[in-house]
Amino acid sequence: MKLFSPLALLTLCSLVAAPVLATEQAPELTGCAAKRQAISTQIEQAKAHGNSEQQAGLEKALSEVTANCTDASLKKERENKVLDAKHEVSRRQADLDKAMKKGDSEKINKRKDKLAESRKELQQALDELDK
Incomplete structure (x- = not known):
């Protein structure tokens, strides 16, 4: 005696597979x-x-x-954000260089932290640009 007929087994498999296939095919916005x-x-x-x-x-x-x-305006906005972040990184790098010339270790550490923060913001802006 067969437990499942081939038709019942096929129906069961297609019911289980349909939601999985639908999730895989959904494009990312x-x-x-x-x-x-x-x-x-x-x-x-x-x-x-x-x-x-x-x-x-x-x-x-x-x-x-x-x-x-619009996608064009959004892209332009994101490009401007990247440019601003690049300028900020450059400014922070110049501040760090100036502090290093003076040799003040406290200021150097502060400037390094600020530069790292600016670089992180730049990376986030670059990541958003790709979306």
Whole structure:
């Protein structure tokens, strides 16, 4: 006596595999679509926590993004952020060099920390540029 007929087994396998295949095929959003999705997710979280003020602010932000965001403007904004971060790294490097010439170890350590922070911000800006 057979426990499962081939048709029942095939149906069961396709039911189990369908959600897995659907998740694998979902493309990752980029640009303005990703920004809208992120805000929508935050709105849902604000609703779930009963934070109506945050929800209202996020809904306003979502309508602004929907009305004004273009992928070209978003890319330009991100490019400007990268440029600003590069300038900040250069400025911090110059500050560190100046402190090193004076030989003040306390200032050197502070300048190194600030430079590391600026480099981290630059890397984050570069990462956002790729989204």
